[in-house]
Amino acid sequence: xxxxxxxxxxxxxxxxxxxxxxxxxxxxxxxxxxxxxxxxxxxxxxxxxxxxxxxxxxxxxxxxxxxxxxxxxxxxxxxxxxxxxxxxxxxxxxxxxxxxxxxxxxxxxxxxx
Amino acid sequence: xxxxxxxxxxxxxxxxxxxxxxxxxxxxxxxxxxxxxxxxxxxxxxxxxxxxxxxxxxxxxxxxxxxxxxxxxxxxxxxxxxxxxxxxxxxxxxxxxxxxxxxxxxxxxxxxxx
Numbered sequence: 001x002x003x004x005x006x007x008x009x010x011x012x013x014x015x016x017x018x019x020x021x022x023x024x025x026x027x028x029x030x031x032x033x034x035x036x037x038x039x040x041x042x043x044x045x046x047x048x049x050x051x052x053x054x055x056x057x058x059x060x061x062x063x064x065x066x067x068x069x070x071x072x073x074x075x076x077x078x079x080x081x082x083x084x085x086x087x088x089x090x091x092x093x094x095x096x097x098x099x100x101x102x103x104x105x106x107x108x109x110x111x112x113x
Numbered sequence: 114x115x116x117x118x119x120x121x122x123x124x125x126x127x128x129x130x131x132x133x134x135x136x137x138x139x140x141x142x143x144x145x146x147x148x149x150x151x152x153x154x155x156x157x158x159x160x161x162x163x164x165x166x167x168x169x170x171x172x173x174x175x176x177x178x179x180x181x182x183x184x185x186x187x188x189x190x191x192x193x194x195x196x197x198x199x200x201x202x203x204x205x206x207x208x209x210x211x212x213x214x215x216x217x218x219x220x221x222x223x224x225x226x227x
Contacts, residue, residue, distance in 0.1 A: 004155065031212055043117070043203050043218030044156075089155070093212040101211045103148075103155030 002027040004092050004104035012110045017080055021107045023073040023090030031093035035064050035075045038087045038106070047075070047088075077109075085111045115139050119204050119219035126194040126226045134189040134222050136204030144207040144214070145187040146171070147179065149200040150221075156203065162187055163210065194226045 004025045013019050025033070032051045036044035048057045048064040050073070057064045061078045077084055090104040120135045138145065146161035158171030162181040176198060178190040187206075191198060202222045207214040 034215075041221070043205070043220055044216075045218070046215045049215070091211075101158075103157075105153060105155050 002092075002094055002100070002102050004090055004102045006088075006090050006104040006107050008107060009105070010108040010110070012112060013080055015080055015082055015111050015113050019077050019080060019109065021075045021077075021088050021090075021109070023075070023092075023104055025071050025073070025090070025092045025102070027071075027092040027094045027102055029095045030068065030071075031095060033064075033066055033073050033093070034091045035062070035073075036089040036091060038089060040086070044089055080111050082111050082113060085109060117204055117206055117217050117219035119202075119222050121222060122220065123223050124225070126191075126224065128194060128196060128226060130194050132191050132194065134191075134202055134204075134224070136187045136189065136219060137185050138187075138204075138206040138217070139185065140206060140208075140217065141184060142206035142208050142217070143184065144210045145181065146205050146207075146211070146216075147177070147187070147189045148203045148205065149173065150203060151200050159189065159202075191224075194224075196226045198224065199226045200224060 007022045034049045035047045038044040050066045063076045066073045087106040087108050089106040094100040117138045143164045147159040148156040150156050157173050160179040162168045168179050204219040205216040207216050
């Protein structure tokens with residue numbers, strides 16, 4: 001069964017600190033993996049996309065990594081800011097069908113001043 | 114630049130009532146879709162469309178209808194609302210489909226069914 005598991009469920013850190021969010025997937029065949037940021041009361045917004053051949057992708061203070069062999073991805077946030085408080089959702093696309101994208105449940109990140 | 118616009122933002126229904134959630138995009142995207150987001154669960158696909166006149170079912174289509182008469186609009190109809198349909202609904206669009214293209218989401222419509 002295609003699944004995307006994220007950890008931790010929630011995380012609290014102090015402003016300025018770094019953090020890493022994890023995503024493990026069992027989706028097959030793998031097409032690509034995206035990280036989305038969802039602010040409270042808003043729709044998700046894409047941060048990064050990674051295909052099978054890519055192992056690192058950066059977007060400002062956000063750096064995503066992908067290990068296709070172990071089927072793991074991480075999202076590292078550097079020098080966190082209050083505006084980083086949000087849910088981060090890992091999304092994996094399977095095969096060649098547009099309806100076969102699997103959303104993780106998300107990690108809720110709280111940044112404290 | 115509006116992007117994806119959903120209306121209404123909030124709605125309360127009684128069991129058995131029907132309603133339509135509106136979704137419009139101004140990016141000329143061929144692909145449009147509806148998701149529902151429930152606590153403790155990932156977003157789940159309800160219906161999607163790869164172009165005007167073409168719709169298909171997603172993971173949780175029961176109780177919902179869609180149509181795509183224009184490229185811009187993709188309304189979601191609840192035929193006879195049930196408490197299990199209490200959720201936040203997101204409309205999303207993409208140039209080529211979510212597998213290869215970025216999904217652009219609306220702000221969401223929060224529906225409560227009593």
